[in-house]
Amino acid sequence: MTDAETDAFMDASAAALGLAIQPEWREAVRTNLAVTFRMAALVLDFELPDEAEPAPVFTA
């Protein structure tokens, strides 16, 4: 996402979630979102079969 797209995503998500982001918090939230989406890209780039089961409650 571009910075403008990230800002638009942040504003829309905050509205949907009922979060009030103060102006002085925006840069840090934007930075954290950018990191999060970089992490997400790594995960999404890995091809998994349709049958892959999630592990929401992990059992060792």
Add this chain to the structure above:
Amino acid sequence: MTQPHWQTAAEITAAVTAGRTTARAVTEATLARIAARNPTLNAFTDTTAPRALAQADAIDAARAAGQPLGPLAGVPFAVKNLFDVAGLPTRAGSAINRERPPATADATLIARLEAAGAILVGALNMGEYAYDFTGENRHDGPSRNPHDPARMTGGSSGGSGAAVAGGLVPLALGSDTNGSIRVPSALCGIFGLKPTFGRLPRTNSFPFVSSLDHLGPFARSVTDLALSYDAMQGTDAGDPGCANRAPEPVSATLATGIAGLRIARAGGYFRANLTPEADRAVSHVATALGITTDIELPEAARARAAAYLITTAEGAALHLARLRTRPADFDPDVRDRLIAGAMVPATLVIQAQKFRRWYRDAVLRLFEHVDAIIAPSTPCAAPLLGQKTFTLGGTELPVRPNLGIFTQPISFIGLPVAAVPIAGTLPTGVQIIAAPWREDIALRIAHHLETAGIVAAQRPQDT
């Protein structure tokens, strides 16, 4: 003779049991030591002196009456302040939660340690809501590294690291979601145990990420880790994540050596992005263990990324109501991460959970060929308090999320780890990683290294 404040739990309980000292004398000395050192280290947020002295007197009375004493009789301990302590609000490092009414019951692990004769002396500083690798805290101030109070303890169990490394208590409990036992163990130069996910019950402790949260001990010897771990094992219906598994004590086999064990060093991801001192620490252990081969944990970088996504999203879900109603009361470093976490699309989290199972299966296959894997605990020794970035592999990165790059891919699939300290100008640490439910193997290797003088709790120079 070991100075009293540097005695191990095993030494203390032996002295109390033999009548060479009393539990009251040990407890009074511990409380005095805390009063003297805590203004520098900021490890404790609460002390529980009346309760501790009453427990001590009960132990001394039991001995006087000829009753058998527990395996931790007279051993002072303290807990990260996300454990419920009856009579204290469970602040979990936050300003918000300390407004809650005092807990009415102790965490299950506290009760189990006390049943073994240990004596709770207080609650310990931590990063807010455990979303932290630094040990810094906006509300209570940072816990400080006993080897250099200008430096981080690591977190989020920062007070646990400072209290044990600073000689305030021989034993502490902490939690580890992505590395919060192993990181402070390394930066403070002490031993830590992150058991298999589901081994120790989390009943009556404040959560962070339910499918990743582990509880475990810190100590200055492997024997003490084993003693406390054995006293805490056993299922508990109060924690849905706790496995229905009988205790599997490790103390009796701790000193059986490492003959026949196949041990490898984690390569690839775990060889990159670490400073020379962290690399030397792992090499030191590898040489001592005669390790000649590297083993690749497949897709470790993606595992770390997936753990990051699940953590930020689940953590945000836990705190969403508080983020909506009183965001200004959070530590800003935590709040701004949680706000971003609240915005993660569900599809990404589900995909991360699918990847998690793939990764688990791939890593478990490695344990068909090895019994244990060693890897660095942190990429570097303790950064300075307030330091925001460091350089790893030629890239400047934020400290807070990146201190845990080597611990996250391991806890992501719940593997047990004994974290062992390597002495230096500043200490560093190594993870000894075993297959699920094989804490015994990780601790046997740790004990072998300790006996050989390769790893040891590092005593701060000023104490």
